[in-house]
Amino acid sequence: MRITYRGDYALKALLDLALHYDENVVTINDLAKRTDAPTKFLEQVLLGLKRGGFVESRRGKVGGYRLAKPPSEIKLGYVVRFVDGPVEPISCLEGGYSGCRDIYRCVLKNVWERVAKATSEIIDNITFEDLVSQLKKKQGAVVYAI
Amino acid sequence: MRITYRGDYALKALLDLALHYDENVVTINDLAKRTDAPTKFLEQVLLGLKRGGFVESRRGKVGGYRLAKPPSEIKLGYVVRFVDGPVEPISCLEGGYSGCRDIYRCVLKNVWERVAKATSEIIDNITFEDLVSQLKKKQGAVVYAI
DNA sequence: TTTATACTCTACTAATATAATAGAGATAAT
C-alpha cells in the first residue's frame, strides 16, 4: 500500500467534511485551503469521491460538498482502496501477476498476504467518526473553523 | 510499502542463494533462470545487494554469488528497505514531507504509523532461514536443483 | 433575466520512477 498525494488529499478532504457534517456544504476553495491541496487537483479528487459514492455535491451559488453518508459509515480502508488501489504490497496478490514461478511463489506470497491482512485490519476498523473524535479530543473543535 | 519487480527479484535471488548456502557460488544465469528475471536486470540488482553487504561475489570462470551472511542473519525487512525503500505507506513519515498542515496531520499520521509498525513486525521477524525451512517443508528440497 | 459563483468534465503536460537493454571492461581458471 502506498498513499499518494491524491489519496492524502482525499482523506483530508473527507475528514474536513466529516468535521462539518452537521453544517452546510463546504466549498472546494475552503477544502483546498484547509487541506493544502491545489484547488484544481482537488476538484478531480472530489469528482472521483463523488462517483465513488463518498460525497454529494451541490452546484450554483451556495454549492459545495458534503459527505454522502455519516462519518461513522465511512471506513478509512474503503477510501484508500478506492483512491489509491489495493492495499496489497505486491501485484502478485492483485491478479495479473506472472513474475514468479511456483518455486518461490508461495513462501513469499504468504508474507505479503500477512502484511495485507495486518494493514486491512487497521484501516478497515477506523471510520471518519473515529478520526473526528480523535481530532476533537486532541485539539478542541474550535481549531477547525475556517 | 510497495514491492517492485526489483525487490521481488532481489528477494527471490537471496532465497535461492539461501537454498544453496552450503554449496558453491551460484551464477547469475542460474539465478535468472530460477527467479524468472531478465539476466541483465538481475545483474544490477545483485550489484546493489553486494554493495548492501547481502551477497559476496567471485569473478572469473568459476565465479558466481553467495550470501555474505548465514540465512538466519538476514531479515526480510532489511532487504525490503534496502531495495524498495522505507516501509512507511506515506512520505510524511519518511522525513521531508510538507503536504499537510498540523490540523489533520497527527490523526492520519497515527494511522500510517500503526500500519508501518504492523508491517515491520512481520517482515523484521522473518529471516531467509525461515523462508528456506518453509519452502522445504512445503515441497521437499529436491525441487530446487537446477 | 442577468450575473456571479461553484461544481463538471476532458484534455494536456512536466517530472519522476520503474523496468529494462546495451555494451565495454575487469578478473580468474584452464
Place this chain on the structure above:
DNA sequence: ATTATCTCTATTATATTAGTAGAGTATAAA
C-alpha cells in the same frame, strides 16, 4: 590466449503521479 563470469555506466521505453488549463453546466440572488 581463451573463455566464462562478474562490474560498471549509459541509455531507453513505459507508466505513474501531480498538477494545469479551459470550456461547460447548474443554481441563487440581484
